[in-house]
Amino acid sequence: MSAARNLLLLSSSRLHGHGYLEHARHQLDELFQAKNVKTVLFVPYALRDHDKYTATVRDALQPWGYAVEGLHTQPDPAEALRKAQAIFVGGGNTFVLLKQLYELQLVELIRELVLKHGLIYVGSSAGTNVATRSIHTTNDMPVQQPPSFEALALVSFNINPHYLETAADTQHKGETRDERIEEFIAYHSRPVLGLREGTSLRVQGNLVTLLGDRNAKLFKADGSAVEYAPHADLSFLLES
Amino acid sequence: MSAARNLLLLSSSRLHGHGYLEHARHQLDELFQAKNVKTVLFVPYALRDHDKYTATVRDALQPWGYAVEGLHTQPDPAEALRKAQAIFVGGGNTFVLLKQLYELQLVELIRELVLKHGLIYVGSSAGTNVATRSIHTTNDMPVQQPPSFEALALVSFNINPHYLETAADTQHKGETRDERIEEFIAYHSRPVLGLREGTSLRVQGNLVTLLGDRNAKLFKADGSAVEYAPHADLSFLLES
Ligand SMILES: [Ca+2]
Numbered sequence A, B: 001m002s003a004a005r006n007l008l009l010l011s012s013s014r015l016h017g018h019g020y021l022e023h024a025r026h027q028l029d030e031l032f033q034a035k036n037v038k039t040v041l042f043v044p045y046a047l048r049d050h051d052k053y054t055a056t057v058r059d060a061l062q063p064w065g066y067a068v069e070g071l072h073t074q075p076d077p078a079e080a081l082r083k084a085q086a087i088f089v090g091g092g093n094t095f096v097l098l099k100q101l102y103e104l105q106l107v108e109l110i111r112e113l114v115l116k117h118g119l120i121y122v123g124s125s126a127g128t129n130v131a132t133r134s135i136h137t138t139n140d141m142p143v144q145q146p147p148s149f150e151a152l153a154l155v156s157f158n159i160n161p162h163y164l165e166t167a168a169d170t171q172h173k174g175e176t177r178d179e180r181i182e183e184f185i186a187y188h189s190r191p192v193l194g195l196r197e198g199t200s201l202r203v204q205g206n207l208v209t210l211l212g213d214r215n216a217k218l219f220k221a222d223g224s225a226v227e228y229a230p231h232a233d234l235s236f237l238l239e240s
């Protein structure tokens, strides 16, 4: 439990028909304006081209009144994190992102800054995966090997971002998304929140709220599943 | 290079409209009959229920004249492997399978038996992933963490089983299959063979042949891609 925790975990940074982060603008404004955030420290490690990725985020956030700095340009990343008001951890490849966070020895530091000192954490896609207890429920291809699948553990449950039902009438024999998540639960007996594109999870202290205009699907530890509507209180997940 | 190598790597054990392994029956018959194989040692670790999985494989192979034993029922798995004529490593979850092979300390042993002593290796899906140099190009969710992504390295390149093009007109913002494979290549500069369901790779010594009635798509180390027709000679991949 953490009273300082202040998170916004997006399923994705892009939503069909919207510009980059546009669907989440209102959520970001509320989060940042409440703490008078002027500058966001961007963590670009989930994609290869850190400069280009930072420019994409800057192009989105700057017109809304937020300056953006890339963590990769900071001479002392740990010091930059300690001074930051808010960080945004962008999507890309979850394995690549977590490997880099471990290599830079930032996992424990970010965890402490967020849970004890109220550093605002915004994650999207892979940035949402690494915010949870582990990356076991990422959709990404394991193109790099991090030293551990254990992640920042800012929340005690797992999330599957970009969640969607795979059409059941396909002739393809690969697993459906639901089968993959159920496989995780069979081995771990822990819940997984399937977060559809366009939805987010807001975590304020020990209060967890579903944002966006679509349901989320919770895969429970007992193997059953239940849908939650926008604005549902999901705080109970922190007890899992 | 290995003159003893004798592999059949299936994209999948199931093909739409066919029974379990049925689409590969002719390939299996050719492989097994040439060496007078009577009994196949089945490696069931990619799925949770080893008994049930072994029964599925037995129900398929026994009517074709091959006895099936489960490796998990052997009091000494290493000794059982040394005595085996042929092993079949079934699909399921690649991470779970490779973790178990490492825990049982079978990775080096299988590699040696196949490359030096001619143990016949049949793999399907996850069983094909672990036969290659690494599991970096699996489609599976990382529900368990093996100590390494390095695998049996029976061949020196990577395979993506169940390969298919993802429809480009989707509104979903997750990566397409091609994007995932290209991401691997961007980090590793190594080729990946996209093996469509219904196709197999036959490796006899240093001769590699595409089997089945569909093309395979080779993603080359330089980022380009090329299609190969059934019966194509892909031996050059062993030089990669
Ligand atoms: Ca991704």
Ligand SMILES: [Ca+2]
Residues within 6 Å of the ligand: A175, B091, B092, B093, B094, B125, B126, B140
């Ligand atoms: Ca699988």
